[in-house]
Amino acid sequence: MPSDGRITLDEIFNDYNHTRGYLNSCYGYAPRPYMDRSSFTDESQDADDITPGSKYNLWYRGATTVSSFPDHSADGSPWAQLYEGIRKCNVFLENIKGGSVYVSEEEKSGWIAQAHTLRALYYLQLIKRYGAVPFFDRPLPVGYDFSQDKKSSFSDIVRFILQDCDEALKIPDTRDGFSWAIYDNQAGKMTRAVAYAIKSQAVTYAVSPLWSDGSFTWEDATQINAEALSQCLANDYRLFNVEPASGGAPNPYGLYFVTSSNDQRSVDKETIYQLGIQMQVWRYAGLPTIAGMERAGPNPTQGLVDSYEMANGEPPIIGYEDSQRMVPIINAASGYDPNNPYAGRDPRFYASIYYNGAPRYFNAANEFVETYVGGDEGISTTNRRHTRTGYYLRKFSNPGSGQNNNADGATRLFRLAELYLNFAESAYQSAGPDVVIQASNIGISARDAVNAVRARAKMPPLPGGLSAEQFEIRYRNERKIEMAFEEHRYFDVRRWKILADTDQFVTGMRIEIENGELVYNRFKFADRNSSSDKYLLYPIDQAEVNKMFQLTGQNWQNPGWLE
Structure with missing residues (x-):
C-alpha cells in the first residue's frame, strides 16, 4: 500500500466493499435537470434578465463566448465532468473482469450492467450537448498518444450507447442482477x-x-x-x-x-x-407575496400560453397576422374568448402556469393571483421579484411551500x-x-x-x-406542453433545427384595469441574439480545444464558437 494511504486497483477489485464503493463512485456525473433551463428557450423569459450581468441578460443579448459559456448556460459546461464519469465506468468495467472479489456471479453481473448503463447515460448527455465527441471505451494507458484521437460522429456514439444498454439488458432480471425493481438502500440505481x-x-x-x-x-x-x-x-x-x-x-x-x-x-x-x-420553486420562481421569495425566475411566455389547447381539444390560436405575434388568428371552432383568455383550457395549463385570476389553492376561495398592473403579483419591468411576462411558474410548485416547509417538486x-x-x-x-x-x-x-x-x-x-x-404540428405542440419546463424543449428545438424560428423573440401579456374592466395587451420582448446556428451546440471548453490543437493540429471547436 502506498505510504499516503491510497490503495491499488488490484486491492480495490479484490475486496467486496471496495468494489461496491468504486461502483458507487461511478454515479453522480450527469448534469441535474432544473427548472431554469426553460429560461433559455421560448418557454420562459427570466425575471432576472433585468439584472445587468446576469446570465439571462447576457444570453438574450448573445454576449456569450466560449470562455463565458460555463457561467451563462443552464448547466455550465459539463464536458470534463461527463468524461470523468465515463473514465470511472471504463476503469470499473476493465478491472472487474480480472478482479478476484468474492461475490456471486449474479451480483457481479448486476454491477457490470449498472456500469454499462451509466456509461451510456454519460455519453448520451455528452452528445446531446456537444454533438460529435471523442470516444473511449477502456481506460487509457500511461503514455497514451492523444495525437491519434478524433471525434466520433453522433451516430457512432449512439450505436455504442445502444450496445452498452443491450449488454446491460442481457443480465437477468433478478434482485442482485439487473432488475426492474429498486430495493432498499438502492435509491438512484440504474x-x-x-x-x-x-x-x-x-x-x-x-x-x-x-x-x-x-x-x-x-x-x-x-x-x-x-x-x-x-x-x-x-x-x-x-x-x-x-x-x-x-x-x-x-x-x-x-x-x-x-x-x-x-x-x-x-x-x-x-x-x-x-x-x-427537490427544487425551491417558492423561493427562486415564486410569487412575490410569499415571505422569503427572492425572484420570479422563469416566467412563462405568451407563446407558451397560446400553445395550450382548449379543453375541447381545439387549438385556440392557429397563427398570427403579423410577424411580431401581436395579432393572433383565433380558431373560431375552439370557443376561445380573447377577453377571457384563461377559461376552458387544457387542464395542464392550470397545473403549469399561474395567470391573472388563478387560484393559489384549488380548494380555497378568495385567494387569487393578481398579475395585472398594480396587482399583488403585478407585472414589472424593473423588479425581478415580479413577473416580466404576466405569468408565473406553477408546475413543480406546492402552494403550501415556504420558508418553514419546502414541499416543491x-x-x-x-x-x-x-x-x-x-x-x-x-x-x-x-x-x-x-x-x-x-x-x-x-x-x-x-x-x-x-x-x-x-x-x-x-x-x-x-x-x-x-x-x-x-400530425407533426399537433405532435410537437403536445410534446411542448406535456413536458414544459422539464428541459426537453431546449434540446427538441435544436434537434428539429427550428431554433431560429422559436427563440428569435418571445411575447408577454400586460393586463390593465380600465373603467373596471380588464384589458389584455400583448407585447414583444427585444429580439434575442441566442437563436443563431452556433447555439445549436455547446462550445467545447477552450482549454480542451487548445490542447487537442497542439496534439493533432485540428481545431475541434464546434461551429460558430471560434474565438
Missing part, C-alpha cells in the same frame, strides 16, 4: 427501465434533422421505441393518474410534479429516473410519457399517424401513443385522418 429510456431518447435524437446521417432510419427508431415502451408497460410502468386529495394540485398531472418519486414505486409508477433534486430525467411521445415521433415518420405498429408485443399507432398522454390529462383524443404534416 435499472432496466433506465437502459430502455436511454435507448429510446438516443435513437430518437439520432434520426432527428440535426443529427440524421442515414445510419439510423425512422423504422429503426420505431422498433427501438416500441420495445422500450412495451417493456416498461409490461413491467408496471404507468402514467401517474392519482387524483389530488387537497388543494395543492388541480389534477393528477399537477400532483405528479409535486409527488416525490418513490424508489419502491408504490405511488409514482411513471418516473423512470429522477435525477433532479423535482424534474425527472426520464419518465414514461416521454417514451410514449418518442414512439409517436418515430412512428408517424416511419408509417404515418394512424398506422398501427405491431412490434415488441405492442400494437398502437403514433396517434394512439399521443392520445394515451392526452387521456391522462383528460384531453380529447387527436382526430384520425391527419396528414403527416398536420
